[in-house]
Amino acid sequence: MWRHRPFLDLGLFGRGRRLPRHLAGLSELELLNRANREQELSNFLEAAQIYEVLSEKTLEQKQIRSGYLFLQSGRSYIQADQTGLAMDCIKQGLSILAKAGRMHMIIQVGNRIVSELNYRDRRNEAQLVTNWLDVSLNGSIQAFGRSSIEVDPTRPRLPLKCLLCGGTLIPNEVEWLDQNTAECPYCGSPIRGGEGG
């Protein structure tokens, strides 16, 4: 179904993961809600698999979201202690975001993934992701620096979760549409700063 894969730089795997039968027929948003809920309940493997299906579903039409969902899927696989599966998703997510020119997102999410791998003592994988980051950023990881991990203090506070899809919002991973409005990286809905949470 997703035969046209335009991003081949880093090599793609395309496992074509299928949804478990009881989730077939759910809409994209319902699936996203489901994945975010499983993630919150620490059902990381279930969450990772749904995120991965969603990243493949959105690859053609919504590339940035697809890239982010691949990375989120990778993070959930890491938490589920399925590092092998995680690495495929991370590689793919970085490749998609690099093609889309989302260097900021690559740095923020990528560095967090490296930290998460190091925290779990997965040194080889952490080094591999660091290498992929360097490739994704055209060898200029130094130029982009790591200081950008800090949250811009001039931005308003975001709610902890997206009200629409329930995704956990990490302030320095969102894209700002204007001074007060960020975009949910999972579902794309606008999120006003300074509201609830």
Ligand SMILES: [Zn+2]
């Ligand atoms: Zn959302």
